[in-house]
Amino acid sequence: MGPMNIVGGHVALDLVNTVEPRVPGGTDGVDHLDTPDDLARWASRVAMLDGDEAERVRRAWADADGGASALAAALEIREAAYTVLLTQLGAVEDVGTALDVLVRHWRRAMGRSTLSLEPVEDTGDRLRVGVDPELLVPDRLAHATVTLLRTLDPRQLKACPLTEGGCGWLFLDRSRNGSRRWCSMEDCGARAKARRLTDRRRGARAARPASS
Numbered sequence: 456m457g458p459m460n461i462v463g464g465h466v467a468l469d470l471v472n473t474v475e476p477r478v479p480g481g482t483d484g485v486d487h488l489d490t491p492d493d494l495a496r497w498a499s500r501v502a503m504l505d506g507d508e509a510e511r512v513r514r515a516w517a518d519a520d521g522g523a524s525a526l527a528a529a530l531e532i533r534e535a536a537y538t539v540l541l542t543q544l545g546a547v548e549d550v551g552t553a554l555d556v557l558v559r560h561w562r563r564a565m566g567r568s569t570l571s572l573e574p575v576e577d578t579g580d581r582l583r584v585g586v587d588p589e590l591l592v593p594d595r596l597a598h599a600t601v602t603l604l605r606t607l608d609p610r611q612l613k614a615c616p617l618t619e620g621g622c623g624w625l626f627l628d629r630s631r632n633g634s635r636r637w638c639s640m641e642d643c644g645a646r647a648k649a650r651r652l653t654d655r656r657r658g659a660r661a662a663r664p665a666s667s
């Protein structure tokens with residue numbers, strides 16, 4: 456499988472979209488975050504880590520336990536985020552323990568963060584959040600997820616329509632008239648269009664009277 460599309464418009468949505476297709480309650484989708492390596496590559500791809508950070512994370516995760524526990528935390532955050540976002544979409548009524556899971560990861564992330572001022576060329580000092588490289592990825596994901604949920608305009612949140620052959624991925628529709636339907640027009644949108652065309656042709660053939 457080639458690299459997955461990044462379409463969510465927010466890193467927390469991109470995290471949710473690492474399962475394909477994304478079906479509420481479904482467990483048979485392809486999981487793109489199968490190993491700590493997958494997670495590190497994905498984090499670089501969505502620009503959550505810069506080159507230096509990616510290298511520090513890679514070294515910290517060279518010990519198998521570090522990578523495995525970071526992956527486990529990231530997946531817990533991912534599934535909790537998905538559940539909460541489904542309630543925003545009205546697809547699920549009860550958040551269950553999802554908020555507790557998020558709060559636990561978020562508190563831990565805040566608790567072990569440090570702040571320092573670092574000089575930036577020409578613009579003066581900038582406040583930088585320091586995190587143990589081993590925990591950098593799950594801690595940033597916890598923070599990003601809470602930030603998204605706090606600031607989300609629910610009218611912008613959409614899911615690529617599963618009932619019409621879409622993939623169920625979540626995205627922010629920032630179009631002015633709220634008309635975005637698909638995760639991407641080149642992917643699910645194009646497939647749906649091709650399917651409609653085939654159906655129409657089939658319909659036309661069926662409607663044609665049989666010639667003798």
Ligand SMILES: [Zn+2]
Binds near residue numbers: 644
């Ligand atoms: Zn889709």
